[in-house]
Amino acid sequence: MSGVGFDCGTMWLCKSEIDDIVGGANFTVERNAFLQVSSNEDTADTLKENNWSYAKYNDNYYVLGDDALKLKNMLTINMQGDNQNIIVQQVGVLRRPMKDGILNTGAEKLSVAIIQKLIANLLGKPKKENEVLCFCAPGDPVDSNLSVIFHKTMLTNFLTSLGYAVECIPEALAIIFSERPVAIDPEEGEVPFSGISFSYGSGLCNVCFAFKKLPLISFSITKSGDFIDIEAAKVAGVDVSAITRFKESKLDLNNIDPSDMREAALDIFYQNMIEHSLTHFAEKFNQLDNQIDMPLPIVIAGGTASVPGFQKLFEKILKKQKLPFNVKSVTLAENPLYTVANGCLVKALAVEGKKKAAPKKKKEKSTE
Ligand SMILES: Nc1ncnc2c1ncn2[C@@H]1O[C@H](COP(=O)(O)OP(=O)(O)OP(=O)(O)O)[C@@H](O)[C@H]1O
Ligand SMILES: [Mg+2]
Incomplete structure (x- = not known):
């Protein structure tokens, strides 16, 4: 197809x-x-033999x-x-x-x-x-x-x-199209493909408020996975790639060991990142002239949201925000890394x- x-x-x-x-x-x-690799007369052959995907620009080879x-x-x-x-x-x-x-x-x-x-x-x-x-x-x-x-x-x-x-x-x-949230209009009843979505990626947090598939408001907020990794690595005194690997394989926000600097730092920067995004989100929505009179479902996706405990932390921080609408529900997409695609x-x-x-x-x- x-x-x-x-x-x-x-x-x-x-x-x-x-x-x-x-x-x-x-x-x-x-x-x-x-990644740039050093070039000599054998480089192209080595890359081909190993079946590595590569490109050549100005006599330099890149894997x-x-x-x-x-x-x-x-x-x-x-x-x-x-x-x-x-x-x-x-x-x-x-x-x-x-x-x-x-x-x-x-x-x-x-x-x-x-x-x-x-x-x-x-x-x-x-x-x-x-x-x-x-x-x-x-x-x-x-x-x-x-x-x-x-x-x-x-x-x-x-x-x-x-x-x-x-x-x-x-x-x-894209998250709205994938997850199909349904808002409830007090008069009309169910309104499909309507609600708010958050994509917590590597570089940005993207937000959309959609009504019947139409993106009424969409914007992004800086700070997401890369921000967490860079800041946590500085505090824990380790390499950024090491902290990324640790975060993706071992971190559980429900179960933080405060004596482990990597966990303690990741926990704090996760909180800081969610607070930052939800503060900007609330500020943007509070600037709207019109009142939103139906409870809205919120759907979260993106790789940064896949760590265990993310949704709970998100809900806790969301409760502290003053919003111009009621939240109907908060759900995490089933496969956060693939939801947007x-x-x-x-x-x-x-x-x-x-x-x-x-x-x-x-x-x-x-x-x-
Ligand atoms: N299991 C996991 N636990 C925690 N974080 C994860 C996990 N898997 C991936 N990530 C993080 O998710 C981020 C990548 O997510 P995603 O693929 O949604 O971002 P992206 O689409 O590449 O970035 P952007 O949308 O910002 O351009 C990275 O920061 C990565 O470290
Ligand atoms: Mg993305």
């Missing part, structure tokens, strides 16, 4: 499509990262995606031997084309070239001419002067050049469906 969803995230690129054999959505992910992290981890272990200096010179640091939810073109000159290569490898060619692809873009942050215009336009143009018919939706609206797929399939249902235009008769 044609139609593709694509979540272009700071840490992960995720493609979703319908698996015609198994049925249901299938997700393919690639790490949004790259892409998950392969970059694997290589980096491998060489970091080897580095502890006598050859430390030699190996340190062979690979650089793991670099990322995106930062804070958007392309990092100011600080990372290769960001556009690398992300295009990563995306082209992940998505491949459309299954048919003009297959619908829906991707998501973050909202403009309310607490910084970053603009998403370049990021969104560059991606739209590039995806179109791959042969797709491109749709773009706000990142947090799934919502993009739902939209792509809907557009494909509409295209099929539309009567084909008859060729206009010549009047001459």
